[in-house]
Amino acid sequence: MAAIEIKNLWKEYGDQVVLERLNAKVEEGEFVTIVGASGCGKTTFLKMMLGTEQASRGQLLLDGEPIAAEPDETRGIVFQRYSVLPHLSALRNVMLAGELSANRWLGLAFGARRRALRDEAREMLESVGLSQALDKYPHELSGGMQQRLALAQTLIKRPRILLLDEPFGALDPGIRRDMHKLVLDLWQKQNLTVFMITHDLAEGFYLGTRLWVFDKERLDPQDPGRYGARVTYDLPVGNSDKGTLQSISHSVDSTARALA
Amino acid sequence: MKKLINREPGRVGKWALGLLPFVLLAICYLVASDARLEANPNDKLLPAMSSFVDAIDRMAFEPSKRTGEYQLWVDTVASLKRLALGVLISASIGLVFGIATGTIPYLRAGFSPLITGLSLVPPMAILPVLFIIFGLGELAKVMLIIIGITPFIIRDMQQRAEEIPAEQVIKMQTLGANTWQIVLRLVWPQVMPRLLSAVRLSLGSAWLFLIAAEAIAATEGLGYRIFLVRRYLAMDTILPYVVWITFLAFIIDFTLARYSRWRYPWFHGAQ
Structure with missing residues (x-):
């Protein structure tokens, strides 16, 4: 059985759809990197994993049970800032x-x-x-x-699951590389299941075992909130070619422009 | 030549410039006092330095003829006791209620409107009520300080507790903390230095309420003495008392600031 199962997950605020029809299974020990334009629900998804936001429709299962609706010790998190006391x-x-x-x-x-x-x-x-x-x-x-x-x-x-919300977003490039090594190292040692949000596509391609791209398949330029984002690419990391990176980069950029 | 906005005085210059207004004020006073005393040697409004020395000597270093006590010290001890008691009780109430309403949404919903309402009542307006309920004893004076500054401290503490980043509250939960542990290990230690600044800010009002209460009903105290000798236009006693009160206020403020820096280096370092 998969550690985490996402079944037809929706998130809406009023008539603004953030995420729609999310379906996925994640095995224990996977390292999922999530990329996408701002406003495509990456952080909302992480918050649902964390338990500070609840799904509007559908289910988010951890070991076959609905995930706890508040933060607890099964899920650890590192934010971009304010993580330490x-x-x-x-x-x-x-x-x-x-x-x-x-x-x-x-x-x-x-x-x-x-x-x-x-x-x-x-x-x-x-x-x-x-x-x-x-x-x-x-x-x-x-x-x-x-x-x-x-x-x-x-x-x-x-923790069973480690959530990383752009943990290296504020760091210099050199330090970032050191941090990547450290995270990969710790992930292997502790056999964690990791979800990491990043703005940096290349970071997503390099780190982890699986890349998710959150993007809006349907986009109404007059009303960007009409349709939600979905996982448009779900790729195993390591055997994707340069063309894929470019086409992802292109579609993410055009969504970002439409949302800005 | 740099623009004025970009020029800064050196170390010595800063001290000199800081002292200058004091020196000028003192000179102005001496000149004015001399002029008045020349016209009328019995003038009471601007006494000469020698009168101050006499008055200070009389109040601080000679036992009073009537009671045999050293009045300045008796007054100081009485006032400081009331002030300390009032501020201590206010700070404790403020800490407990501020953390409670700032951390637990249900308590905030229940208490916040009441506290906001109470904080709008002018404390001096209910001074008569206090005298009626608590009599003219120590309690009424301490109560005036408490009623005067507690709402401010509660509201400030509530705000500070709410300002703690949500990330840290979530973090505590992912580390296994329950609500009580979040209060004890996260909120309480983080609002303590802020409590000290709130106390420092409210000390000015605390003195105001203390002196007001003493002026109306007391048998000793700094405020009582000032208002007592006012009847004889005894500026030679009043002014040294005012200076003394200012000095005490300064020392208390300075001590609290230093203590905060020493005890909570993380707070002052991060600012």
């Missing part, structure tokens, strides 16, 4: 998940439990290359380091 040091940010499960009321751990959490967090931070920054606050870290910290914080909880 500014009032905690790097180490405390990574220890947080363990502390929360250690004590329902205080959300803190003590004694041996605390020491174990600290060691675990230290190891995790080392694996994302932040062993020099354990006691620094997020504002003292660069953008790339903050995103590494966010990954460490999320992955120490071992």
